[in-house]
Amino acid sequence: xKSLILFLIIITNxxxxxxxxxxxxxxxxxxxxxxxxxxxxxxxxxxxxxWYHVASANEKQGRTGFAHLxxxxxxxxxxxxxxGMYDKIVDGSGGQNNGSTGFDNTxxxxxxxKNYLESVLWLESDRMGFLLPGxxxxxxxxxxxxxxxxxxxxxxxxxxxxxxxxxxxxLYPSGVPYNWLPIGSxxxxxxxxxxxxxxxxxxxxxxxxxxxxxxxxxxIEETKLFVEKYFGSIPKGRDIIRPIPQxxxxxxxxxxxxxxxxxxxRLYLFWHSESMYEENDAALSILSDILSSGKNSRLYxxxxxxxxxxxxxxxxxxxxxxxxxxxxxxxxxxDISLSEIEKIIFEEIEKVxxxxxxxxxxxxxxxxxxxxxxxxxxSLGGFGSRTDQLNYYNTFFGNxxxxxxxxxxxxLVTENQVKDVTNKFIDNNKMVVxxxxxxxxxxxxxx
Amino acid sequence: MTKTIxxxxxFFTIMxxxxxxxxxxxxxTPKxxxxxxxxxxxxxxxxxxxxxxxxxxxxxxxxPIVNSQLVIHTGSSIETQQNFGIANLTASMLDEGTKTKSxxxxxxxxxxxxxxxxxxxxxxxxxxxLQTLKENLDKAFEMYSEIIFSPSFPENDFERVKKEIxxxxxxxxxxxxxxxxxxxxxxxxxxxxxxxxVSGNENTVKSISIEDVKNFYKxxxxxxxxxxxxxxxxxxxxxxxxxxxxxxxxxRKSVESDCPLxxxxxxxxxxxxxxxxxxxxxxxxxxxxxxxRMTEDYFKLMVLQQILGSSHGRLFxxxxxxxxxxxxxxxxxxxxxxxGPFVASAGVRTDVTDSSVVEFLxxxxxxxxxLVSDEEFEMYKTSVLQxxxxxxxxxxxxxxxxxxxxxxxxPLNYFSSYIKNIESVTKNDILETAKKNLHxxxxxxxxxxxxxxxxxxxxxLNLGNIRICDTDANILEDITK
Numbered sequence: 001x002k003s004l005i006l007f008l009i010i011i012t013n014x015x016x017x018x019x020x021x022x023x024x025x026x027x028x029x030x031x032x033x034x035x036x037x038x039x040x041x042x043x044x045x046x047x048x049x050x051w052y053h054v055a056s057a058n059e060k061q062g063r064t065g066f067a068h069l070x071x072x073x074x075x076x077x078x079x080x081x082x083x084g085m086y087d088k089i090v091d092g093s094g095g096q097n098n099g100s101t102g103f104d105n106t107x108x109x110x111x112x113x114k115n116y117l118e119s120v121l122w123l124e125s126d127r128m129g130f131l132l133p134g135x136x137x138x139x140x141x142x143x144x145x146x147x148x149x150x151x152x153x154x155x156x157x158x159x160x161x162x163x164x165x166x167x168x169x170x171l172y173p174s175g176v177p178y179n180w181l182p183i184g185s186x187x188x189x190x191x192x193x194x195x196x197x198x199x200x201x202x203x204x205x206x207x208x209x210x211x212x213x214x215x216x217x218x219x220i221e222e223t224k225l226f227v228e229k230y231f232g233s234i235p236k237g238r239d240i241i242r243p244i245p246q247x248x249x250x251x252x253x254x255x256x257x258x259x260x261x262x263x264x265x266r267l268y269l270f271w272h273s274e275s276m277y278e279e280n281d282a283a284l285s286i287l288s289d290i291l292s293s294g295k296n297s298r299l300y301x302x303x304x305x306x307x308x309x310x311x312x313x314x315x316x317x318x319x320x321x322x323x324x325x326x327x328x329x330x331x332x333x334x335d336i337s338l339s340e341i342e343k344i345i346f347e348e349i350e351k352v353x354x355x356x357x358x359x360x361x362x363x364x365x366x367x368x369x370x371x372x373x374x375x376x377x378x379s380l381g382g383f384g385s386r387t388d389q390l391n392y393y394n395t396f397f398g399n400x401x402x403x404x405x406x407x408x409x410x411x412l413v414t415e416n417q418v419k420d421v422t423n424k425f426i427d428n429n430k431m432v433v434x435x436x437x438x439x440x441x442x443x444x445x446x447x
Numbered sequence: 448m449t450k451t452i453x454x455x456x457x458f459f460t461i462m463x464x465x466x467x468x469x470x471x472x473x474x475x476t477p478k479x480x481x482x483x484x485x486x487x488x489x490x491x492x493x494x495x496x497x498x499x500x501x502x503x504x505x506x507x508x509x510x511p512i513v514n515s516q517l518v519i520h521t522g523s524s525i526e527t528q529q530n531f532g533i534a535n536l537t538a539s540m541l542d543e544g545t546k547t548k549s550x551x552x553x554x555x556x557x558x559x560x561x562x563x564x565x566x567x568x569x570x571x572x573x574x575x576x577l578q579t580l581k582e583n584l585d586k587a588f589e590m591y592s593e594i595i596f597s598p599s600f601p602e603n604d605f606e607r608v609k610k611e612i613x614x615x616x617x618x619x620x621x622x623x624x625x626x627x628x629x630x631x632x633x634x635x636x637x638x639x640x641x642x643x644x645v646s647g648n649e650n651t652v653k654s655i656s657i658e659d660v661k662n663f664y665k666x667x668x669x670x671x672x673x674x675x676x677x678x679x680x681x682x683x684x685x686x687x688x689x690x691x692x693x694x695x696x697x698x699r700k701s702v703e704s705d706c707p708l709x710x711x712x713x714x715x716x717x718x719x720x721x722x723x724x725x726x727x728x729x730x731x732x733x734x735x736x737x738x739x740r741m742t743e744d745y746f747k748l749m750v751l752q753q754i755l756g757s758s759h760g761r762l763f764x765x766x767x768x769x770x771x772x773x774x775x776x777x778x779x780x781x782x783x784x785x786x787g788p789f790v791a792s793a794g795v796r797t798d799v800t801d802s803s804v805v806e807f808l809x810x811x812x813x814x815x816x817x818l819v820s821d822e823e824f825e826m827y828k829t830s831v832l833q834x835x836x837x838x839x840x841x842x843x844x845x846x847x848x849x850x851x852x853x854x855x856x857x858p859l860n861y862f863s864s865y866i867k868n869i870e871s872v873t874k875n876d877i878l879e880t881a882k883k884n885l886h887x888x889x890x891x892x893x894x895x896x897x898x899x900x901x902x903x904x905x906x907x908l909n910l911g912n913i914r915i916c917d918t919d920a921n922i923l924e925d926i927t928k
Contacts, residue, residue, distance in 0.1 A: 092830050379840055
């Protein structure tokens with residue numbers, strides 16, 4: 001690239017650690033809005049990425065799915081932005097936009113040609129400050145229908161689609177965050193009222209509960225003036241009480257079975273583990289790679305490659321803000337019993353518990369993790385992009401540039417730690433086991 | 448003293464008040480920037496080897512990453528009723544063993560380098576891709592070349608891979624959206640290779656032998672039937688060094704790879720239902736055989752597709768935003784060497800299946816009979832014009848563009864003429880190209896849903912013959928209107 005590169009990445013192999021330095025500048029407006037600017041003029045686009053620190057973990061039983069329904073309403077117009085105008089400006093510019101709602105945060109992003117930066121800040125600030133006049137009962141009803149369709153499409157009419165609801169319901173007691181999924185229940189969606197919309201907006205969609213990352217081909221000084229102009233006068237909201245982690249553990253193994261319109265049985269094994277960045281989060285992640293990442297990983301090799309009794313297997317550590325869980329999911333080949341799959345999974349787990357893992361295995365995992373950190377720096381905007389990662393680190397740790405630190409904690413994990421976390425967390429007497437089997441093949445469930 | 452401070456305070460207060468009285472009703476107007484300035488096009492360079500291998504590359508040293516892709520210009524469209532799926536099987540077998548390494552050793556070596564390898568087939572080619580950190584390029588590329596030039600096609604691994612593909616084919620039947628697309632393609636393309644998905648069907652995959660795969664490899668893997676692509680932190684000298692080391696001795700041979708010509712027949716509109724009892728949604732596919740990638744109307748159709756079928760197009764705005772029938776409704780043209788399908792699609796709530804079909808037909812007819820408004824036209828056209836910059840961001844995206852240049856034999860300066868080509872499209876062109884390329888009276892409508900709840904409503908629409916099919920598009924029952 002011949003143009004001036006302000007987007008900097010340095011990678012050194014002098015030590016065991018790689019250095020990733022992403023340029024950014026962070027400041028806060030008096031109303032509490034956190035602003036992060038990231039300049040990269042190699043492509044003539046701008047990414048505007050806003051995270052609100054609210055999601056399904058803030059919901060109450062009886063109003064599940066609300067944070068996500070609200071996310072839909074954010075695209076339906078605000079006081080000065082008529083319905084449809086958001087898409088008209090962003091999509092009409094050749095740009096792209098989307099939003100998503102998780103357990104802990106809701107994010108919105110758009111990518112536009114650089115000359116549309118001011119337009120997007122106008123749109124984003126209007127819905128942050130003045131959403132309610134745009135929301136009518138009709139709009140709420142319509143988006144409720146759209147969300148219900150999303151639930152049908154992504155869960156109800158999907159093979160194995162109801163598995164996640166069952167698992168989270170089994171892992172977390174009723175009323176505790178993460179007990180329900182962000183999509184919520186059809187009943188609760190029906191119950192959501194205009195009054196709920198107003199309350200939710202006033203409390204959570206305030207500048208002091210948001211952070212905005214603006215990245216790409218920007219002029220830093222001009223961008224600061226735009227931010228002040230559009231966001232500076234939005235009043236600060238009330239202080240927000242964040243959900244706190246609850247001491248949750250399983251005292252015994254719980255087994256469930258669901259019949260579904262599927263051809264192949266699938267086994268889900270879940271444990272409580274640790275939240276994002278907690279002491280053992282990185283070691284658990286490496287364990288998951290050693291179990292299922294690549295053809296020569298332990299579970300893949302045994303179940304899929306050698307015995308050929310499974311079609312696929314994946315293990316993962318899922319650390320959320322309040323707590324985390326570790327999961328293993330395996331799809332059996334036709335008519336293979338899930339008890340057999342479970343037995344072999346535990347034979348492999350026992351080997352790790354007893355004999356640990358090899359130096360080669362942990363190096364392989366670390367090399368892949370390091371490479372993936374670099375690969376995912378390629379996109380400026382969108383889910384998982386650079387601006388999205390800056391916002392992730394900022395929202396949860398108050399430090400947008402935590403790339404290096406994040407990578408380093410994986411590089412520091414030792415073989416012994418991986419063995420230890422397996423012994424500590426992967427307990428077959430305290431887990432959630434879900435079997436999804438083809439209709440009328442209950443005998444294939446894991447017993 | 449105190450007074451001065453107060454005055455200063457007062458001054459700032461006034462400033463602030465003025466500031467907070469920002470008139471938010473004023474929509475900011477973007478500064479005009481020419482599309483050419485917005486689009487920093489990658490500089491595509493070419494090297495041609497004596498043995499016929501074409502090399503296309505783009506240097507992009509922003510990150511220490513190198514992507515490479517070998518395109519074999521023969522894909523599943525040369526297959527027959529007897530061997531659907533062989534191109535895909537061949538692609539899947541490449542990294543299952545080489546002269547010196549086993550399947551697991553290959554996987555380990557690539558994973559240890561933190562590299563990503565993949566190999567897949569489409570109708571028009573086989574695509575063998577590598578992504579690696581620059582620091583591991585030499586080692587990764589050596590492994591990559593070994594996979595390409597010395598696959599050993601072990602029998603045991605072949606049986607395993609076949610079983611995996613067969614299981615996948617079985618699994619697909621669980622997914623209503625996949626069933627809808629497969630049935631739709633079968634109805635449109637009957638016996639032509641486009642009637643089959645790239646991974647073939649249960650009968651053909653079962654019958655393919657390892658010898659067939661070896662022959663496919665022998666017949667079509669040739670430098671004069673391939674393009675090698677590099678994108679990323681690599682310059683011409685480095686590319687030449689790698690190519691000289693690994694690709695120079697690849698021997699030219701004569702290759703015949705012709706896809707049987709498609710006979711385009713236009714049947715009158717008919718409806719096909721695949722029953723999925725208790726389905727909460729109906730998956731709808733509506734369309735017909737359309738145009739090839741080589742069509743002269745390509746740029747006009749790009750704007751038309753944006754108006755009708757994009758994520759804020761007419762179908763989306765109507766079926767999702769106005770009616771709330773669906774989570775999303777879209778339409779697109781699939782471009783291939785021969786005539787690919789035009790298809791409009793959505794998953795809709797079961798009780799509005801018939802109403803949704805009505806809206807689909809309304810929108811297809813509307814763009815076919817009426818000029819689009821100036822406002823709509825300008826918006827959608829600008830959108831097509833200005834979306835290019837964000838499509839040239841990652842190495843993978845650029846590599847995909849280079850491979851489309853290679854597969855469809857487009858000029859190297861294709862993207863610099865893109866802007867001119869889009870700019871010249873007029874409102875009238877949209878209507879003309881709709882008249883020429885859309886066929887509202889010759890639609891195949893496929894619906895996967897709960898027959899007992901949707902059939903009566905669909906009958907009342909009087910759209911033509913209604914047939915009930917199984918998941919393989921075999922007709923089970925013919926219902927006359």
